Amino acid sequence: MKSMLTVVVVDDHQMFRTGVRSELAGSVTIKGEADDVDTAVAVILEAEPDVVLLDVHLPGGGGAEVVRRVHQRAPDRRFLALSVSDAAEDVIGVIRAGARGYVTKNITGPELVDAIRRVAEGDAVFSPRLAGFVLDAFAGTIEVAQVDEDLDRLTEREREVMRLIARGYAYKEVAKELFISIKTVETHVSSVLRKLQLSSRHELTRWASDRRLI
Amino acid sequence: MIGGVAAGLAEHLALDVFWVRLAFVAATFVHTFFGVVVYIALWRLLPQGDTDVTEQPAGLASATRRGLRTPGRSSRLVRSDLGQVLALGALGLGIVLLQQQLGWGLGSGVLWPLVIAVAGLALVWRQADEAQRERWAGNSPDVPILGLLLGTGGWAVLIRLGLGALMIATALAVIIAQSQGIDTLGPIAVGTVLALLGLGLLLGPWIHRLGRDLAAERRERVRSQERADMAAHLHDSVLQTLALLQRHAGDPRTVARLARRQERELRDWLYADAAPDGETLRAALASVAAEVEDLHDVTVEVVGVGDVPMSDAVGAMVRAAREAMVNAAKHSAAGHVDVYAETAGSTVEVFVRDRGAGFDPDAIVEGRLGIRQSIYARMDRHGGKAVIRSAPGEGTEVRLSMTLSDRDEESGR
Numbered sequence: 314m315k316s317m318l319t320v321v322v323v324d325d326h327q328m329f330r331t332g333v334r335s336e337l338a339g340s341v342t343i344k345g346e347a348d349d350v351d352t353a354v355a356v357i358l359e360a361e362p363d364v365v366l367l368d369v370h371l372p373g374g375g376g377a378e379v380v381r382r383v384h385q386r387a388p389d390r391r392f393l394a395l396s397v398s399d400a401a402e403d404v405i406g407v408i409r410a411g412a413r414g415y416v417t418k419n420i421t422g423p424e425l426v427d428a429i430r431r432v433a434e435g436d437a438v439f440s441p442r443l444a445g446f447v448l449d450a451f452a453g454t455i456e457v458a459q460v461d462e463d464l465d466r467l468t469e470r471e472r473e474v475m476r477l478i479a480r481g482y483a484y485k486e487v488a489k490e491l492f493i494s495i496k497t498v499e500t501h502v503s504s505v506l507r508k509l510q511l512s513s514r515h516e517l518t519r520w521a522s523d524r525r526l527i
Numbered sequence: 528m529i530g531g532v533a534a535g536l537a538e539h540l541a542l543d544v545f546w547v548r549l550a551f552v553a554a555t556f557v558h559t560f561f562g563v564v565v566y567i568a569l570w571r572l573l574p575q576g577d578t579d580v581t582e583q584p585a586g587l588a589s590a591t592r593r594g595l596r597t598p599g600r601s602s603r604l605v606r607s608d609l610g611q612v613l614a615l616g617a618l619g620l621g622i623v624l625l626q627q628q629l630g631w632g633l634g635s636g637v638l639w640p641l642v643i644a645v646a647g648l649a650l651v652w653r654q655a656d657e658a659q660r661e662r663w664a665g666n667s668p669d670v671p672i673l674g675l676l677l678g679t680g681g682w683a684v685l686i687r688l689g690l691g692a693l694m695i696a697t698a699l700a701v702i703i704a705q706s707q708g709i710d711t712l713g714p715i716a717v718g719t720v721l722a723l724l725g726l727g728l729l730l731g732p733w734i735h736r737l738g739r740d741l742a743a744e745r746r747e748r749v750r751s752q753e754r755a756d757m758a759a760h761l762h763d764s765v766l767q768t769l770a771l772l773q774r775h776a777g778d779p780r781t782v783a784r785l786a787r788r789q790e791r792e793l794r795d796w797l798y799a800d801a802a803p804d805g806e807t808l809r810a811a812l813a814s815v816a817a818e819v820e821d822l823h824d825v826t827v828e829v830v831g832v833g834d835v836p837m838s839d840a841v842g843a844m845v846r847a848a849r850e851a852m853v854n855a856a857k858h859s860a861a862g863h864v865d866v867y868a869e870t871a872g873s874t875v876e877v878f879v880r881d882r883g884a885g886f887d888p889d890a891i892v893e894g895r896l897g898i899r900q901s902i903y904a905r906m907d908r909h910g911g912k913a914v915i916r917s918a919p920g921e922g923t924e925v926r927l928s929m930t931l932s933d934r935d936e937e938s939g940r
Contacts, residue, residue, distance in 0.1 A: 441865060445830035448869070452833060479830050480878045480924070481865025 318433050321345045321360050323353040323379060324368040324395070329418065333366065336422040341429060349373045354382045357390060363433040367412060369396035369403050377410035384411050393432045395420075401446045409510055414438025436499045437506035444479035447509060448472070465512050467505060474501045643701075647694025648728060695725055757796075764792060780824050787826060791817055807834045808841050808875065812868055815849045819864075823856035826863050833870035835931065840909040844877060844927055847913065850901035851879035851925035859883020859923060873931045882922040888915045902927075 318341045322330050325348045334343055344360040347353035350373030357365055357379070365383075367376045376394055383390050392412040396404065397419075404415050413432045416425065417440060428438045439447070451467045467475065470491075477487045484502075488495045768789040775781040809831040816827035835841055848866065855864045861883030868877045898915065902925065906913040911929030 441828060441830045441867070445832055445867070448832040452871070476867075476869070479832065479869075480867040481828070481880045481882075 317342045318364060318429060319344045319360070319362040320364050320366055320429060321347065321353075321357050321362040322366045323347045323357075323371065323376070324366070325349060325370075325372055326368075329368075333425075337426065337429075340422075340426040350375075350378050350382070353379045357383050358386055361387070361390075363391065364429050365390060365392045366429070367392050367394050367407070369394055369407050375403070375407070376412070377407045380407065380410040380412055391432050391435070393428060393438060401449075404443060405446060405450070405509070408443070408506070411510065413506065415443045416440050417442065431499075435503075437502045439475075439478050439502055439505075441479050441481050444475045447505060448475050448479060451508075451512075465508075467508065471501050471505050471508075474498060475505060478502075641698065643694045644698035647691040647698065649691075692729065695728070765789060784821065784824055787820055788817075791820070807836055808845065808868055808870065808877075809834045811837060811842070811845045812848060812866060812877070815845055816852065816864075816866060819849065819852045819856055823853065825856040825861070827852055827856075827866060828863070829866045829868070831868045835870050835875060838931070840911070840929060840931060841875065843905050843909045844875065844911060844929055847902045847905045847911075847927055848877045848879055848925075850898075850905075851927075854898065854925075855879060855881035855883065855923060859885070861922065875929050875931060877927040878924060879927075880922065880924040885917045885919050885921045885923050887919060888917050 320337065320341045320343050322333050322343060323346070324330050324333075327348070330346050330348075334346075337343065341364075344362050345356040347356045348371075350371055353365075353367075353371070365379075367379060369376045371379065376392075376396075380392050383392075392407075394404065394407045394412040394415045395418055396407075396415070397417065408415060413435075414428060414437050416428050416438060420428070420440075431438050447467075451465075451472075473491060474487055477490055482490065484495055484498045488498045491498075768785055771785050772782055775785065809829070812831070813829050816829045819825065820827050837845075848868075852864055852866065855861065859881040861881040863881070865880045866877065867880075868875070870876075902913045902915070906927055906929070909929065910932075911927060914926045914928075915923065916926070917923035
């Protein structure tokens with residue numbers, strides 16, 4: 314646990330990569346950089362970092378494509394998606410492809426380090442905006458006859474956690490608000506992530522099929 | 528059914544497509560060819576709808592074009608009205624047969640070849656249309672001349688095309704064979720005319736498509752001009768901001784504010800799902816948040832789930848939320864405010880939260896008009912509720928909630 318986390322930064326903007334490098338210096342080790350899908354796949358497979366910081370929009374097919382191709386060879390690689398775009402379908406697309414979290418590029422340095430650590434430990438990282446998308450996608454009632462009922466709806470607790478995150482609460486604050494442990498919050502968020510990736514809900518499949526994810 | 532004329536007309540007349548189709552079938556039997564002629568004429572004359580090109584926000588469209596994301600495939604292949612078409616076809620066939628029985632129709636020597644020919648033609652024309660649609664979707668690069676009729680469909684298409692041509696040829700042969708028995712001069716004339724006719728029909732789709740491609744090209748040119756205008760506008764605004772940033776380089780607050788404003792503008796243009804200012808709760812909150820950002824040097828992030836159209840009550844809520852944002856910006860010393868709006872059924876909730884200084888809500892002095900008048904009283908007046916949670920050092924959260932009556936929802940629509 315003492316050794317520093319290793320990270321590969323994938324982004325097609327040199328300026329952003331430099332910025333991240335200087336912000337993360339001292340907190341994590343940057344093992345490589347890449348600026349398009351092909352190099353990214355090669356660098357990631359070579360460097361085997363704990364976490365990949367991945368831009369959603371990338372020459373060669375976008376971040377989702379990188380996740381898909383790396384996961385074919387190394388299914389355990391962990392990705393944290395970063396984007397300025399905030400377009401629901403792209404964010405959901407990259408999460409559905411297998412990224413474990415999403416943050417916006419204007420996140421502060423310490424927050425980013427925290428998010429990287431969380432993803433490295435196998436937890437999920439949701440920004441308020443992603444939580445909002447999730448609530449939107451899982452909103453409303455759906456046919457009871459739906460096959461994967463479990464995957465297609467959030468439990469009351471998961472919904473509460475998502476709402477608090479959407480309201481700007483950090484995990485710690487969510488835990489305090491709901492009188493549960495941080496670990497439990499993390500469990501709920503991970504389970505939401507799983508549903509997000511596996512559910513066949515109409516709203517999600519529409520986003521996903523737009524990205525040719527299924 | 529073939530060119531989507533019925534559907535287009537139905538859309539224009541705001542009728543269900545079924546009735547239009549029925550009208551076409553009916554028209555066909557007022558005079559045998561009337562309906563068909565009208566259909567083909569309309570096919571040529573009606574402007575093609577723009578449904579082929581799905582509108583995307585500029586940012587996404589550009590990212591797609593530059594290959595920064597994986598674009599979606601067109602999913603127009605689902606034809607929910609196939610059953611309806613079949614039913615109408617059967618109905619039409621039934622009426623034709625009825626006419627035959629009653630002796631009003633054509634001689635059976637002509638009818639059956641005609642039926643076969645029509646079916647063959649349908650196959651060929653249908654193919655032409657589909658090949659073109661695929662090109663429109665921009666999936667295939669320019670198709671060579673031979674490929675024009677074939678499109679990109681491969682063997683299935685070839686077979687379909689061959690079958691169509693074969694059916695037409697059969698029909699022609701039958702007619703020629705029949706007419707030869709009656710007249711000795713006729714066959715040559717009829718044969719020539721029919722051959723030309725057949726050739727024309729075969730080439731028809733191709734010529735027809737050339738015309739339409741020309742139109743498509745024209746439209747594309749108009750569109751790229753629009754894009755150029757937008758890009759110019761964009762560059763102006765961004766360049767302006769950059770110039771301002773340089774002049775204010777020594778003043779971090781101004782720099783942050785300018786950058787934030789420019790970011791918002793760009794983001795709106797690139798990624799907005801385009802609810803025009805102030806017409807729905809979320810749009811109104813977003814524009815209020817922008818105002819507060821500009822006036823008070825904070826960032827306000829608005830996240831929304833569900834939405835409602837504006838009404839008096841929703842408007843009051845937005846104003847109360849604005850007051851809460853302003854308070855957070857002015858008094859909390861936090862640089863960031865989170866706003867979350869959720870609409871579920873007729874219940875609307877808005878949360879405004881900061882992680883700033885906080886205060887003791889029980890100790891609000893009478894003098895602080897903001898909270899009393901603008902938040903509590905305003906929500907009260909419209910049947911809503913405001914709850915403020917805060918403690919010194921723990922930040923503040925203002926929770927506004929309201930159950931909209933039917934009347935509110937009506938007046939908003």
